[in-house]
Amino acid sequence: MRIPPYYRLPTWQRFLAGMVLGGAISWMVFLFMFGVLQEEQTKTIEEQKDTIENIKKDLSIWQDEYKKLNKDNQKKLLIQDIKVKILNPEEYKVELLSIHETEDTITEDLRSLLTKDLESVYKNKDLIKKTIEKQTINLNDKRYQLKVKEMYIYTSMEIYLELKIAS
Structure with a gap:
């Protein structure tokens, strides 16, 4: 090709x-x-x-x-408020005014914890609990002791107490 x-x-x-x-x-x-x-x-x-x-x-x-x-x-978190509440005043038929005054008294006793940092308060929670439970209160001519049921610690400290007759 x-x-x-x-x-x-x-x-x-x-x-x-x-x-x-x-x-x-x-x-x-x-x-x-x-x-x-x-x-x-x-x-x-x-x-x-x-x-x-x-x-x-x-x-x-x-x-x-x-x-x-x-x-x-x-x-730096600090305790800013303290609330105390007694849970069983009806059980012992205690007047609400007396209960309120007792709550205020305990709150005043714990007033020194205000502006303390949370860590130090938490470390001393057992001491706080014992301090509250050692107190005896006179209500309606009877002596009562307080027992700490619950305690919440944060910027607002809440303590729930129960009454029991002192021995």
């Missing part, structure tokens, strides 16, 4: 040269456009990575500061 002699005809030579030249130019344009787009995408990705890194660093700093402030604030 023989190749036809088109290479000798100038019209075919121009056509083939135009195809080769057009293919080369289109390839160059494609490479340029693809390169520019990839460069923009790479730049965007790098900027996003830097932004994420900075945000993570800021977040860790904020979290550390937040944890530190919380610890400091917990150490």
